Structure formats: C-alpha cells, structure tokens
Amino acid sequence: MMSNAKLSKPVFPENAGSKEYAASLDAADPLASFREKFIIPSKANINSTKLAKPGLSSDQCIYFCGNSLGIQPKATAEYLEAQLDTWSSIGVSGHFVELEGSPLKPWQLLSEQAAASMSKIVGAQAEEVAAMATLTANLHFLLASFYKPTPTKHKILLDWKAFPSDHYAIESHLAWHNLDPKQSMVLIGPDEGEYEISTEKILSYIDEHAESAALLLLPGIQYYTGQLFDIPKITAYAQSRNLTVGWDLAHAYGNAELKLHEWNVDFAVWCTYKYGNAGPGAIGGLFVHERHGQVDYSEGEDAPKFRHRLTGWYGGDRSVRFKMDNKFKPIPGAGGWQMSNPSAIDLACLCASLSVFDETSMAELRKKSIMLTAYLEHLLLKDTTDETRPFRIITPADPEARGAQLSLLLKPGLLQNVSQKLQEGGIVCDKREPGVVRVAPTPLYNTFTDVWRFVSYFKAALDEPQLKN
Numbered sequence: 001m002m003s004n005a006k007l008s009k010p011v012f013p014e015n016a017g018s019k020e021y022a023a024s025l026d027a028a029d030p031l032a033s034f035r036e037k038f039i040i041p042s043k044a045n046i047n048s049t050k051l052a053k054p055g056l057s058s059d060q061c062i063y064f065c066g067n068s069l070g071i072q073p074k075a076t077a078e079y080l081e082a083q084l085d086t087w088s089s090i091g092v093s094g095h096f097v098e099l100e101g102s103p104l105k106p107w108q109l110l111s112e113q114a115a116a117s118m119s120k121i122v123g124a125q126a127e128e129v130a131a132m133a134t135l136t137a138n139l140h141f142l143l144a145s146f147y148k149p150t151p152t153k154h155k156i157l158l159d160w161k162a163f164p165s166d167h168y169a170i171e172s173h174l175a176w177h178n179l180d181p182k183q184s185m186v187l188i189g190p191d192e193g194e195y196e197i198s199t200e201k202i203l204s205y206i207d208e209h210a211e212s213a214a215l216l217l218l219p220g221i222q223y224y225t226g227q228l229f230d231i232p233k234i235t236a237y238a239q240s241r242n243l244t245v246g247w248d249l250a251h252a253y254g255n256a257e258l259k260l261h262e263w264n265v266d267f268a269v270w271c272t273y274k275y276g277n278a279g280p281g282a283i284g285g286l287f288v289h290e291r292h293g294q295v296d297y298s299e300g301e302d303a304p305k306f307r308h309r310l311t312g313w314y315g316g317d318r319s320v321r322f323k324m325d326n327k328f329k330p331i332p333g334a335g336g337w338q339m340s341n342p343s344a345i346d347l348a349c350l351c352a353s354l355s356v357f358d359e360t361s362m363a364e365l366r367k368k369s370i371m372l373t374a375y376l377e378h379l380l381l382k383d384t385t386d387e388t389r390p391f392r393i394i395t396p397a398d399p400e401a402r403g404a405q406l407s408l409l410l411k412p413g414l415l416q417n418v419s420q421k422l423q424e425g426g427i428v429c430d431k432r433e434p435g436v437v438r439v440a441p442t443p444l445y446n447t448f449t450d451v452w453r454f455v456s457y458f459k460a461a462l463d464e465p466q467l468k469n
Helices: 019-027 032-037 075-095 107-122 135-146 164-176 199-209 231-240 344-357 362-381 415-424 448-462
Strands: 129-131 155-159 185-188 213-219 244-248 267-270 285-288 391-393 406-410 430-432 436-439
Touching (some): 075 344, 107 129, 155 164, 164 185, 231 244
Parallel strands (some): 213 244, 244 267
Antiparallel strands (some): 391 406, 430 436
C-alpha cells in the first residue's frame, strides 16, 4: 500500500511458539540496542500508587501502549536539563545565543530543529513541517485555511469512527459556516458486521459526493481498528474529483512509513506523544504541502500574497518579525501557520525523542514492526480456530493495511476481567469499550520475547475458569 513493492507477510516455522524462537529473533534484531535508549517501567512501578523513581523492581513490564502514550527516552532528562540550564544561566539570551555543548538550538530556532527531524518521519521537506500547538488546535487552524465551503460544495467526508476531537472540530467548523452537520458531514463506514473499510468503498463515497463535497479528512491509521488507509491512492483520487485532502496522522506518525510530499497530500496533523515518545500532551506537528505555503511578492515587498490562514506573530518571517510594524509577511512553508512563541520546554522533550529517530529510519523501523506484529498475530491464532477463539482480530491481516497495532475484540463480558489480569501480570495495553484490547508492540523498544510473554499471559487469562463461564 505504502510503496510500489508489495509487502510479503512473514511466515513462521513450526517452533515459532517457543520462547527460544522468540529469543532467536531478538538476537538477530539489528534495532535491539534501541531498547536501551528508553526507560522501561518496572512491574512494581506500574502497580505503585506512590510517586517513585523508576526501577522499583528489576522486573520490567511489557509495555504495549505506545499507541496511547510512548515511554520516556533517556535523552529526555538530558535535553530538559540543557533547556533549564540555558534559561537559568543566560535568561532571555536563550532565544538567540547558541551554546557550545547543548543539544538544542537557540529557542528562536528550536521549532525548526524539531521540524527538520519530523520531516524525515513523515516524508516531507523540512519547510513543509511545523512543530506547534497540539493536534486538535492544529486541525482547527488548518480547517480554517483549507475548508472553503460554497453553497454547492460544502460536505466534509470522514470515517464513521473518527476520533472524537476530529468529529467535534468538523462539527464546529460547519457551525461556523452556518451549516447543518446532518447535511454536511458524510460518515464513511464498513459493511455491516465488518470493521475494515475497503479503499474501493472510500472511492465510491468520493464519487457519490464529489459534486457536493469540499474536503476529505481521514485518519492515516484508524485508532479503534488499527487499519492503515491507502493514503496515496485515496489522496490522488479525491483530488482528481476536486476535493481538498487532509489526514489525521495521530496513529501513523512514527508508526507507518509516510511520503506526504511525494503523495501530494494537501495538509496533515499529528500528535507526538504516541509512537513519537515526546511525553504526555506533547507539542504537535503539522504538514502543509509546499504548493500551499508559497509567498508571492510580485506586487511588492509590502503586498505579499499567500494562502489565507489564522495568523499570529510567530508565523511572521524572522527577518522582519522584530520590526513590529504590523505588516504580516509569513514564513514560506508550514512555518507561516505558526501562531505564538512555542514552549521551549515542550520542544526540548520533542527534540529529545527525535534524537532517537535521527539514529535510524522509518524504513528500518517499519521492517521490524511488520515482523513484530505478524509474530503477535501468529501466536494469537496458533492452535485456535474461529469457533474456539474467544476473540476476533478486527485489524486487517494484510501488513500493508495496518501499523503496529492489533485490535482484539473479546466476546461480550470479558473485557474488564481480562484487562485486570493483564494489569496484574505487569502488562500495559489499552482497552476500548465495549470489548476491544488494543495491543501495540513498538519497534523502538519492544522485543519478540515481549510478544511471546504477552500472548502466553493473554491466553492463560482467557482460559481461567471464571472467564470461561
């Protein structure tokens, strides 16, 4: 889906169910050393109700919750300390003075430092990416710029189970334009009884509503099912029918291999605290294709022409920012959508997490991720049938149609007890009512042995008499 070469699904041998086989995969893993760049919570820590330093016990938990919040890189403390030392030692000069020995640029350039690294993760030019605000705020900013309804073209197409923030944001922009969501929101859902939305169905919705739709907004990866959509095909088709195309990459950033510039995506937003490991509520990111970020000075230096957006001081070109003449001249590219001076504390955390990504590539991470998730799927299905299995994997089986996550839909009534058993066993993963456990082995810090241990414990929990009755 994400490249011209078809991904082949890994095939595992007869002895794949043994702990020794899992250990052999770990021994052959070229990314194994990256685990040492993170603080893995201990079982004692995750069950503690008192604030404590990490390492209350030597027994590490199995952390499969990077699809909700990634764990802390060891670099975070170093980068935060550098930021605090800069502030405490040189005060306001931290905006402009580059300090020898610091991993951080001066504060005025710090968002660009982050954008340059993030651009490699999302497959963009550095100028097409900005580090700013949070995902929903950035979505609002970009909808204000890209959603231009007319009396005949006003509909927004989105998926049937969009994350609530996306749903709310779209509803609020429709209301802003005095439009009725019942008439102007089109939800694209799967066939009855299914969870995967085929690309063909999405294209059929685009065809059906092309004359009345202004914008398509989909998640790169659907948060509930873990489905990875065919971003290049859907983008190209929707644009051919005269729709603007935006993507919410909350679950795709740092997870799937993306090529936003090459795929000609109009705009995209993402958070950085899931697979990006930048910390809870971390500063977000956005992408605006270069064709939308151009600034035209053909009519004079004081008459720039640019795409309409909500403007703020920090989106102004640095060369004239401090002239304070109230003549807005935007930074060319995504930086021109910036609003306010970003938090240097937040950017320090983001740059720390990006320093880890800078040591590898999304191609290498994706290669391991495909193996990890395929191994998880293999062990979950091993020695079971559709009739005997008390759960259903609702994530697509095709590795091209999913990221790291598998969503396990349990039979009714099992979710609470199974979740409790996993917690007691030192396993951290996410549950979504009414019956889904979302399991996300992450290639930067999870191991094949983690996968083996999780499946062993998960199946044992399902096999307990009180859960079977």
